[in-house]
Amino acid sequence: MKFIKELLPYIIIVVVVILIRTFIITPVRVSGDSMEKTLSNGYIMLLNKVSSVEREDIVVINKKFAGDDVIIKRIIGLPGETIKCEDDVIYINGKKFKDSHAYGITTDFEEVTLKEDEYFVLGDNRVVSNDSRYLGPVKKEYIEGTTDIIIYPFSKFGKV
Secondary structure (H helix, E strand, O other): OHHHHHHHHHHHHHHHHHHHHHHOEEEEEOOOOOOOOOOOOOOEEEEEOOOOOOOOOEEEEOHHHHOOOOEEEEEEEOOOOEEEEEOOEEEEOOEEEOOOOOEOOOOOEEEEEOOOOEEEEEOOEOOOOOOHHHHOOEEHHHEEEEEEEEEEOHHHOEEO
């Protein structure tokens, strides 16, 4: 009985850590160059699983969407909006969108009207990014959360 009493605090700590990682916050690794200039391959970030999603947030999209690995992209279009790109200019609901994060030319894409549970995502490095231009809109159920805090490399530690 004494052994169990001594072990109990450690069991509680392990359970709390598992619950936090499962439902609130967990580390995620950047894989690939699609977010270059903002994020580099190998960065480790904190994924916030309980935040709301807003335009220009960086989000993590789970494997069920792209079938490969989790992907990290930026939210450009929100539910109910129409979005298109002509001559490297993005239009949201017919108005020019000032995209301050884009690196490289954004290839044209046809107008898309997003459903009430869909988002349009783009990688910051438009030349190499496999995003909503090719994969289509992302349903909310595939978005695991937002990420904006780099924890590794330590020289980049902090908010993006």
